[in-house]
Amino acid sequence: MKNLNNNGVSRILITLALPFIILVIAYGSYKLFFIPDPVITGLDQFKILSSDKTITLNTENIKSLDIAVYQNENRIDLLSDHPELSEKIYQLNIKPKSIGLGDGQALIVVSAKAGPFKEIKQKTIDTVPPVLEVLKAPRTINRGSSGAALLRAKGADSVFIKLVDPEQPDEYRQFKAYELSAALDVMDESSQQAASESHSVLSVEEKKNPLKYLAFFPAPYDIAENTLLYAVARDVAGNLNIKSLSTRLDYKQFKRSSINIDDSFINRVVYPLLNETNMDNPAGSFKKVNEELREKSAETVINLANSSEPRLLWQGRFTQLKNSKVMATYGDERTYIYKGNKISKSAHLGHDLASYAKAPVQAANSGIVKFSADLGIYGNTVIIDHGLGLMSLYGHLSSLTVEEGERVKRGDMIGKTGSTGLAGGDHLHFGMLLHGYEISPVYWWDRNWIRIHILDYLTY
Numbered sequence: 001m002k003n004l005n006n007n008g009v010s011r012i013l014i015t016l017a018l019p020f021i022i023l024v025i026a027y028g029s030y031k032l033f034f035i036p037d038p039v040i041t042g043l044d045q046f047k048i049l050s051s052d053k054t055i056t057l058n059t060e061n062i063k064s065l066d067i068a069v070y071q072n073e074n075r076i077d078l079l080s081d082h083p084e085l086s087e088k089i090y091q092l093n094i095k096p097k098s099i100g101l102g103d104g105q106a107l108i109v110v111s112a113k114a115g116p117f118k119e120i121k122q123k124t125i126d127t128v129p130p131v132l133e134v135l136k137a138p139r140t141i142n143r144g145s146s147g148a149a150l151l152r153a154k155g156a157d158s159v160f161i162k163l164v165d166p167e168q169p170d171e172y173r174q175f176k177a178y179e180l181s182a183a184l185d186v187m188d189e190s191s192q193q194a195a196s197e198s199h200s201v202l203s204v205e206e207k208k209n210p211l212k213y214l215a216f217f218p219a220p221y222d223i224a225e226n227t228l229l230y231a232v233a234r235d236v237a238g239n240l241n242i243k244s245l246s247t248r249l250d251y252k253q254f255k256r257s258s259i260n261i262d263d264s265f266i267n268r269v270v271y272p273l274l275n276e277t278n279m280d281n282p283a284g285s286f287k288k289v290n291e292e293l294r295e296k297s298a299e300t301v302i303n304l305a306n307s308s309e310p311r312l313l314w315q316g317r318f319t320q321l322k323n324s325k326v327m328a329t330y331g332d333e334r335t336y337i338y339k340g341n342k343i344s345k346s347a348h349l350g351h352d353l354a355s356y357a358k359a360p361v362q363a364a365n366s367g368i369v370k371f372s373a374d375l376g377i378y379g380n381t382v383i384i385d386h387g388l389g390l391m392s393l394y395g396h397l398s399s400l401t402v403e404e405g406e407r408v409k410r411g412d413m414i415g416k417t418g419s420t421g422l423a424g425g426d427h428l429h430f431g432m433l434l435h436g437y438e439i440s441p442v443y444w445w446d447r448n449w450i451r452i453h454i455l456d457y458l459t460y
Contacts, residue, residue: 036061038112046108049096050237051127057090059083064113067092071106096127103128130156132233132241135212136460138453141219142252144331144440148457149231149245151177151213156233161217161245165224174232175435177215178388183311184458214457216389218434221331221347225251254331254347261286261338265424273376273422283343289377289422290336290344297376304370305389305436312458313387314365318444319410321353321361321417321428328352330431330440349438350393350431357426358399358416363408364392364430364444372400372414378429379421382414393438395429396421 039060046055059065067079076099078092096102131154138147153159159177217229229245266282273289332348363384370391371383378395382402385391398418402408417428432441443449 036114038062038065038114040065040110040112043110046110048237049094049101049106049127050239051097052095053093053238055092055094057092058087059090059112060087061114062086062088062112064111065090066109066111068109069101069106070109071101071104074100076100127237127239128155129239129241130154130233130235132156132159132231132243134231134243134245136457137229137231137245137247139246140248140250142250142440143219143223144221144252144254145443146216146218146434146439146453147247148454149177149215149217149247150180150457150460151215151231151233152211153213153233153241154211155235156241157236159213159215159231159233161215162230162232162242163217163220163223164228164230166226166228167224173220175215175217176389177213177231178310180212180214180458183214183388214388216434216454218437218439219249220437220439221254221349223249223251225249252331254333255329256333256335258335258337261336261343269422269424283338283341286336286338287344290346293376293422294346297378300371300375301383301393301433301438302436304383304385304391305433307370308385308389308391308435309368309387311387313367313385314390314410316365316410317447317450318364318392318432318441319362320351320364320441320445321355321359321430323359324353324355324428326351327354327427330438330442350395350429351441352427353430354425354427355417358418359428360413361394361397361415361417361428363410363412363414366409367392367407369402369404369406369408369414372402372404372406375421377422379423380415380418381421383433384408384414389435391433391436393429393431393433395431396423396427398426 040057040062042055042057045053062083064082065079066077068075068077078094079090081090131152133152134149135152136150141147149161151159161175161177162172163174164172215231227249229247229249231243231245233241263282266286270282270286270289271277271279273293274285276285279285328348329351330349334346334348335342336344336346365384365386367384367386369382370385371381373381375381375395378393380397380400382394382397382400383391394414396418397415397420400415402412402414408414417426419426423429430441431438432444433439443453
């Protein structure tokens with residue numbers, strides 16, 4: 001009888017407790033399956049911390065968030081928050097040394113809670129800049145010319161030359177340096193023979209050294225007189241090592257000329273470039289083509305520089321158009337006159353070479369065709385990549401005989417001279433480009449200049 005009573009009581013208790021058990025299980029299931037997990041994006045930024053880094057985190061469904069860093073048995077709290085909103089953005093400015101962290105391994109612990117507990121771990125702090133040494137650089141280069149710098153770097157993700165105008169330091173230009181070993185490993189036999197005219201080619205051990213970098217850099221026409229040059233090495237954490245180059249930029253003066261523009265030229269050349277046949281403002285139309293269209297063409301050329309091959313594709317000096325006469329030179333500072341009024345200006349950044357109408361145009365050196373199409377003021381244009389940021393440009397062509405991606409050798413026919421684009425008559429506009437900036441071709445036509453200023457750097 002007693003056992004029956006006990007069993008009855010047990011069943012009653014179980015019956016009474018069952019709703020509570022079901023409620024607990026339901027609540028737990030709700031917490032586990034229906035409350036969304038915390039979401040944090042941007043945690044990859046913790047992978048490497050430089051000497052000064054701002055990290056942005058976007059969060060959702062978080063009730064509490066704690067971030068701490070552990071190093072050498074020390075804990076440093078970076079963030080502790082209980083956000084009221086379901087979505088919140090955090091910005092953490094972290095300066096490791098100022099909060100007592102050193103270089104090397106560290107553990108970042110991120111604890112985010114919504115319903116379930118979630119922990120994410122990231123590690124590594126790096127405030128040590130890469131090693132950088134300038135092995136060789138030119139003493140002087142002229143405005144409109146170019147130079148080379150041989151650098152040694154260790155622990156660098158990227159190495160480059162930086163050109164800075166002290167009056168406008170935020171508007172700097174930078175020119176990529178390439179691993180010398182990679183460039184020379186694929187240099188063809190004729191290039192190696194040319195390089196060895198004054199020195200021996202690099203030994204196998206030297207060529208395998210990943211720390212040497214070669215940078216070709218221009219002294220663009222529009223540089224300021226007090227422009228400075230720096231070599232820069234940067235690692236994946238953003239740490240920098242900067243060395244100044246001893247190179248002095250000689251601010252060479254160029255020829256100045258005035259050119260009269262008449263209605264015939266505007267009707268025949270300018271209006272078609274604007275896809276118009278009759279306009280009410282001849283002077284304004286010329287100004288638009290000469291300035292706006294010229295700038296757009298220059299931007300296209302600059303963008304092409306990003307696709308330059310990371311190896312040398314050329315050998316020997318570059319060649320001038322056969323049987324041609326120089327009609328205009330690099331750097332000519334032109335003022336355009338229309339009916340006695342100055343309406344626009346420009347700088348001629350190449351050489352105009354004239355032979356006879358529709359004369360065959362040959363590649364000035366070996367390389368890969370990067371552009372073969374209409375290019376605004378240059379008209380029908382071919383641009384050949386010679387590697388390491390160096391390219392050659394052939395403008396105003398009447399016809400094109402090569403296509404983008406095609407490999408060419410020096411002397412291969414690529415088109416015929418013409419008067420397309422902003423040209424008054426049949427001729428070739430020939431330009432040399434370095435990282436997209438037009439430089440004077442006369443240096444690259446000179447075998448001795450190439451030997452001293454380029455090949456000697458390959459075999460240093």
